[in-house]
Amino acid sequence: MADEYILETRSLAKEFKGFVAVNGVDLKIRRGRIHALIGPNGAGKTTVFNLLTKFLAPTRGAILYNGRDITHERPAHIARRGMVRSFQISAVFPHLTVLENVRVALQRRRGHSLDFWHSAKALDALNERARELLDSVGLSAYASTVAVELPYGRKRALEIATTLALEPEMMLLDEPTAGMTHEDVERIAALIKRVAADRTVLMVEHNLSVVADLSNHITVLARGEVIAEGDYAQVSKHPAVIQAYLGAEHG
Amino acid sequence: MANAAPTLAAPAGAADAKLHRIAFAVMAVAVALAPFAFYPVFLMKAMCFALFACAFNLLLGFGGLLSFGHAMFFGGAGYFCAHAAKVWGLTPELAILAGAGAAALVGSVTGLLAIRRQGIYFAMITLALAQMIYFFAVQAQWFTGGEDGIQGVPRGKLFGLVDLSHMPAMYSVVAVIFLGGFLLIYRIIHSPFGQVLKAIREHEPRAVSLGYDTDYYKLLAFVLSATLAGVAGATKALVFQLASLTDVHWTMSGEVVLIALLGGVGTVFGPVVGALIIVTMQDYFSQLGAGVTIAQGVVFVICVLAFRRGIVGELSRVLKRSL
Numbered sequence: 001m002a003d004e005y006i007l008e009t010r011s012l013a014k015e016f017k018g019f020v021a022v023n024g025v026d027l028k029i030r031r032g033r034i035h036a037l038i039g040p041n042g043a044g045k046t047t048v049f050n051l052l053t054k055f056l057a058p059t060r061g062a063i064l065y066n067g068r069d070i071t072h073e074r075p076a077h078i079a080r081r082g083m084v085r086s087f088q089i090s091a092v093f094p095h096l097t098v099l100e101n102v103r104v105a106l107q108r109r110r111g112h113s114l115d116f117w118h119s120a121k122a123l124d125a126l127n128e129r130a131r132e133l134l135d136s137v138g139l140s141a142y143a144s145t146v147a148v149e150l151p152y153g154r155k156r157a158l159e160i161a162t163t164l165a166l167e168p169e170m171m172l173l174d175e176p177t178a179g180m181t182h183e184d185v186e187r188i189a190a191l192i193k194r195v196a197a198d199r200t201v202l203m204v205e206h207n208l209s210v211v212a213d214l215s216n217h218i219t220v221l222a223r224g225e226v227i228a229e230g231d232y233a234q235v236s237k238h239p240a241v242i243q244a245y246l247g248a249e250h251g
Numbered sequence: 252m253a254n255a256a257p258t259l260a261a262p263a264g265a266a267d268a269k270l271h272r273i274a275f276a277v278m279a280v281a282v283a284l285a286p287f288a289f290y291p292v293f294l295m296k297a298m299c300f301a302l303f304a305c306a307f308n309l310l311l312g313f314g315g316l317l318s319f320g321h322a323m324f325f326g327g328a329g330y331f332c333a334h335a336a337k338v339w340g341l342t343p344e345l346a347i348l349a350g351a352g353a354a355a356l357v358g359s360v361t362g363l364l365a366i367r368r369q370g371i372y373f374a375m376i377t378l379a380l381a382q383m384i385y386f387f388a389v390q391a392q393w394f395t396g397g398e399d400g401i402q403g404v405p406r407g408k409l410f411g412l413v414d415l416s417h418m419p420a421m422y423s424v425v426a427v428i429f430l431g432g433f434l435l436i437y438r439i440i441h442s443p444f445g446q447v448l449k450a451i452r453e454h455e456p457r458a459v460s461l462g463y464d465t466d467y468y469k470l471l472a473f474v475l476s477a478t479l480a481g482v483a484g485a486t487k488a489l490v491f492q493l494a495s496l497t498d499v500h501w502t503m504s505g506e507v508v509l510i511a512l513l514g515g516v517g518t519v520f521g522p523v524v525g526a527l528i529i530v531t532m533q534d535y536f537s538q539l540g541a542g543v544t545i546a547q548g549v550v551f552v553i554c555v556l557a558f559r560r561g562i563v564g565e566l567s568r569v570l571k572r573s574l
């Protein structure tokens with residue numbers, strides 16, 4: 001049996017010019033789980049994501065992915081190892097079509113992307129797989145729509161389809177349901193549940209009913225530090241968590 | 252599994268591709284027939300600037316990188332080509348290759364230094380390096396002829412066979428270089444590489460998170476753009492039999508920005524239209540002397556206010572087709 005934990009951090013810390021945004025965080029993410037990272041605004045959740053995916057370099061601490069120290073790797077390399085992130089603000093390629101968005105991801109696995117002398121027709125071989133992926137997130141009718149014209153909830157679905165194109169071992173989702181209508185939230189939550197069937201998901205989420213519904217394990221962050229851990233029932237009764245959430249306006 | 256996707260058998264771009272083929276055919280015919288109605292030297296100048304602007308647009312329009320130093324590739328290649336033809340006695344095709352090679356080399360170094368910077372810092376570094384090349388061109392008289400430039404560059408014999416002092420021969424060579432360069436750029440834009448380049452332009456962190464080492468892509472785009480700008484500059488040096496400081500001056504870097512903006516950044520045909528307009532204006536207003544700059548400025552301001560996406564950009568918006 002492979003390691004129990006797919007991702008671990010050891011005393012992870014990040015300072016911005018003396019301001020400590022993340023302070024000695026030890027995370028242990030179990031393989032195959034949906035792990036939620038919650039906490040009030042400004043707790044350092046997005047910063048943790050940026051550290052894990054190497055968009056930021058940690059000030060201190062170490063990150064282990066599948067038991068291997070990845071603290072000093074480049075962000076694109078992390079993605080190629082199978083850990084793919086989304087962004088807090090939806091990240092599609094706005095002036096490419098929906099199909100092309102997914103193809104850009106498929107193309108990365110295909111390789112040969114520096115071939116500037118080949119016709120892009122070579123990429124048509126990826127269309128079938130791209131359509132399957134769009135189908136799986138309910139976007140097949142939008143294949144030739146330019147992504148910028150999609151409604152917000154659909155953009156997030158496109159993002160997930162694009163991420164899935166890489167068949168990542170682990171997905172990091174930063175507030176996947178933020179700013180969505182009720183129906184969209186339900187659709188995305190169902191989608192996350194489905195895609196988590198054969199991979200690990202770490203997600204930052206403010207919607208606590210989504211968290212309660214989806215996650216197996218929760219880590220609560222406040223002012224850059226882990227204040228509680230456990231399942232939803234344990235965490236929601238924890239005095240420090242109640243304190244942190246009452247102290248901050250956001251829930 | 253049943254695929255419920257609407258049967259858009261042709262990908263979204265197929266109709267555009269057909270339109271592009273037609274537009275290219277029209278352009279090629281125009282290039283072939285134009286010398287019967289206009290001065291060949293004027294047309295050759297326009298084609299050199301059009302290729303220069305297309306090369307610049309490859310970087311700005313498709314890579315999202317604004318270089319403010321492209322004169323160093325255009326003018327620098329001009330000096331290399333002129334020196335190679337006149338002093339080393341190379342045949343014209345080799346002289347142009349020498350110019351393009353020099354531009355590729357300078358482009359690689361500049362790219363390595365600039366590529367990690369974003370936005371205005373990127374523009375500033377390219378400008379600073381272009382100024383260094385300019386000062387080199389002023390100082391290194393033994394190579395560039397200093398203030399006088401390299402004059403009386405022999406056009407020579409293509410492959411040692413075809414005498415390019417014959418206008419039709421020279422014109423044909425320039426036409427082939429322009430059309431060929433245009434097609435190459437078109438292919439680059441529509442290649443797997445071009446697709447990634449557009450993704451980086453649209454959202455670089457997302458491209459990184461998909462596993463692309465975006466620096467390599469940006470560097471390759473920069474070197475390709477520099478090399479093709481070099482081909483344009485080298486060809487211009489042969490046409491005018493002259494390499495001079497004008498072509499490495501920062502105003503030349505500004506001019507190519509202007510041409511691209513006027514025609515439409517990120518369009519396929521915009522830079523060609525922009526170049527044609529600017530070169531025509533310069534020709535037409537040349538009797539105004541210094542006034543040409545003012546006239547150019549006025550036209551530019553009017554165009555930018557009237558067509559914010561550039562002429563071809565606006566046209567493509569109206570037609571709802573990429574051009």
Ligand SMILES: Nc1ncnc2c1ncn2[C@@H]1O[C@H](COP(=O)(O)OP(=O)(O)O)[C@@H](O)[C@H]1O
Nearest residue numbers: 016019021039040041042043044045046047048
């Ligand atoms: N690049 C940065 N420079 C300076 N401070 C930052 C930077 N990124 C985040 N911060 C600060 O770090 C803290 C945590 O931010 P963030 O990780 O975005 O919180 P969360 O995602 O939990 O809402 C905030 O106080 C924020 O202002």
Ligand SMILES: [Mg+2]
Nearest residue numbers: 045046047088
């Ligand atoms: Mg956040």
